[in-house]
Amino acid sequence: RKEVEQDPGPFNVPEGATVAFNCTYSNSASQSFFWYRQDCRKEPKLLMSVYSSGNEDGRFTAQLNRASQYISLLIRDSKLSDSATYLCVVNGPGGFKTIFGAGTRLFVKA
Amino acid sequence: NAGVTQTPKFQVLKTGQSMTLQCAQDMNHEYMSWYRQDPGMGLRLIHYSVGAGITDQGEVPNGYNVSRSTTEDFPLRLLSAAPSQTSVYFCASSYSRAGVYNEQFFGPGTRLTVL
Numbered sequence: 001r002k003e004v005e006q007d008p009g010p011f012n013v014p015e016g017a018t019v020a021f022n023c024t025y026s027n028s029a030s031q032s033f034f035w036y037r038q039d040c041r042k043e044p045k046l047l048m049s050v051y052s053s054g055n056e057d058g059r060f061t062a063q064l065n066r067a068s069q070y071i072s073l074l075i076r077d078s079k080l081s082d083s084a085t086y087l088c089v090v091n092g093p094g095g096f097k098t099i100f101g102a103g104t105r106l107f108v109k110a
Numbered sequence: 111n112a113g114v115t116q117t118p119k120f121q122v123l124k125t126g127q128s129m130t131l132q133c134a135q136d137m138n139h140e141y142m143s144w145y146r147q148d149p150g151m152g153l154r155l156i157h158y159s160v161g162a163g164i165t166d167q168g169e170v171p172n173g174y175n176v177s178r179s180t181t182e183d184f185p186l187r188l189l190s191a192a193p194s195q196t197s198v199y200f201c202a203s204s205y206s207r208a209g210v211y212n213e214q215f216f217g218p219g220t221r222l223t224v225l
Contacts, residue, residue, distance in 0.1 A: 043200055049212075091211055097168065098155060098211075099169075100145075100154075102151060
């Protein structure tokens, strides 16, 4: 089993749609959690950190369920500019080893 | 503030050649790491460092060496290049707060082809 698993995708959605990404992690001692965005042939960039209480940033909502070892990202009112690959990222015990999911590709169409 | 810089951007090697990928950051981050990204596999951790003089192996360390003589620099050395090392290599840096590492800042990547 992979340490961080994401929906395989790709997701093809129309503008304005709501899309949800799911991610599970295997190490219950993992310390911190993130969603990154990666545009084609570019470096990953932080989209948002994920907290146990859930957090929202504009159209983006992230949630963490430690008991189920599950992380989610919800994008509301999708824009063309949201087209990218979304990476689920988990920092292991001690925070040193960062494990990336394989990513889920999102295509938003007009 | 340049952030994380990597050189070269592109490189073609022949099997058996060695080379060093350079990475530098000017944010005084204690944590630095190297990843490789292959199609459909996400980023895999090669080596990381939590400070000058301290390095450790990640998921896929074989065929690579690192050193960390200063806080700013974290070069990755390919000892004897193989076609399986054809990939995109990203360097990243991060900082800790209350013992927890925060977001990583990535360089633009080096696209390496081994023939």
